Amino acid sequence: MTDTLHRTQLSLPGPRSKALFDAEALYLAPGTQSVALFSQLSIDRGEGAVLYDVDGNRYVDLLAGVGVASLGYAHPKYVAAMQRQIARVHVGSFTTEHRAALVKLLAELTPGDLNRSQFYSSGAEAIEAALRLAKSRTGHTEVIGFWGGFHGKTGGVLPLLGSSFKHALGPLMPGAYLSPYASCARCAFDKTFPSCEWHCVEFLRNKIQLETTRDVAAIIVEPIQGTAGNIVPPPGYLKLLRDLADELGALLICDEMITGFGRTGKMFAIEHESVLPDVLTVGKGFGGGFPMSGVIAREEIAFSKPWARGPARGACPPPRRQDAGGDEALGNRAADRVGRAGPRPHARDGPRRPRDPPAGGQEDRTLDLRHAPVPRRARDDLQSRGSHQSTPRDRRGSGDGRPRHHEGRAQ
Numbered sequence: 001m002t003d004t005l006h007r008t009q010l011s012l013p014g015p016r017s018k019a020l021f022d023a024e025a026l027y028l029a030p031g032t033q034s035v036a037l038f039s040q041l042s043i044d045r046g047e048g049a050v051l052y053d054v055d056g057n058r059y060v061d062l063l064a065g066v067g068v069a070s071l072g073y074a075h076p077k078y079v080a081a082m083q084r085q086i087a088r089v090h091v092g093s094f095t096t097e098h099r100a101a102l103v104k105l106l107a108e109l110t111p112g113d114l115n116r117s118q119f120y121s122s123g124a125e126a127i128e129a130a131l132r133l134a135k136s137r138t139g140h141t142e143v144i145g146f147w148g149g150f151h152g153k154t155g156g157v158l159p160l161l162g163s164s165f166k167h168a169l170g171p172l173m174p175g176a177y178l179s180p181y182a183s184c185a186r187c188a189f190d191k192t193f194p195s196c197e198w199h200c201v202e203f204l205r206n207k208i209q210l211e212t213t214r215d216v217a218a219i220i221v222e223p224i225q226g227t228a229g230n231i232v233p234p235p236g237y238l239k240l241l242r243d244l245a246d247e248l249g250a251l252l253i254c255d256e257m258i259t260g261f262g263r264t265g266k267m268f269a270i271e272h273e274s275v276l277p278d279v280l281t282v283g284k285g286f287g288g289g290f291p292m293s294g295v296i297a298r299e300e301i302a303f304s305k306p307w308a309r310g311p312a313r314g315a316c317p318p319p320r321r322q323d324a325g326g327d328e329a330l331g332n333r334a335a336d337r338v339g340r341a342g343p344r345p346h347a348r349d350g351p352r353r354p355r356d357p358p359a360g361g362q363e364d365r366t367l368d369l370r371h372a373p374v375p376r377r378a379r380d381d382l383q384s385r386g387s388h389q390s391t392p393r394d395r396r397g398s399g400d401g402r403p404r405h406h407e408g409r410a411q
């Protein structure tokens, strides 16, 4: 064993990998993920969860393109569906049977009346669209995010990035405020849950009261913070944020790019809390590697203008889910498996950092969908929120007496 490890360490990267890596490095601009830079591997192909480098070495890929390759590599049905679709039509906004099937499927998979989907290319783009929707719906301008939060790196979301990445990239778009997340293992206030009595939420309330103009369009939150180290907030946290958003006449946007489609044991992580956000953002594994993200909005807010007026993008009709991998490979069954297995102990499951022991009251929701299929999601156990409270913009209306959100449809 030691001998094998010794040999393996000495031979990586192999000569072909290294030569190709060096050749590319002459022209490649910075920006590649550190795992690729450190390993200096040149990948030839992938199959399932296994990657092969150009020297013929095999690796079990635990990274999966940072949660993107949800079907693994070269799933035969995925490959066939992509080939078929590209040979038919690969760009454009016209209705296709596949897009029609996809939006219906998403409406079935998501809880409550999260029934209206629109598609984008990247996660950040979808978040920006969600923020535009929040501003359109509420008539408000400010946004609340969280320390440790990650929603992409474009200009519109950079201020919501709760890390040092944004240093030296200012000035940032105004109107964003960040507050400590309920990261109990590393509480920003050195408190302990539950005796803290939700100090971080109380702090957020004070922050909004004292720092904002109380014109909050949205609270945007990852139900589990992924990039920050898979931080699972205590149960009840999302509900408190839901209540706060309602009090402010703001939308609650849950960013499920990392946690969506069964990766935490439910189809969506919000279902652990039975909380219904106004907007759900999806990406990463959503396209299984095809660059695709989405905004899924509640029926009653999705038609708010100006959001509803503008085209989203020249959206490519994605392959039908059934075509791409069948139930077996895609979403449902996989997520179903995870859900049946239920939340599992945190140990060894995620890139949890050394200072991240499970905090009091924190249920574990693992970010791994490979092992298990679930009951079809219980849509009905969600708290039903039939009507969103009216907002200043609703009350202002559109000038023709109708509420703004009924004015138009997305193009």
Ligand SMILES: Cc1ncc(COP(=O)(O)O)c(C=O)c1O
Residues within 6 Å of the ligand: 121, 122, 123, 124, 125, 127, 150, 151, 152, 153, 222, 226, 227, 255, 256, 257, 258, 283, 284
């Ligand atoms: C929760 C979350 N939101 C948004 C994004 C941004 O997605 P993209 O890199 O596709 O812009 C990421 C990317 O890691 C993410 O983890």
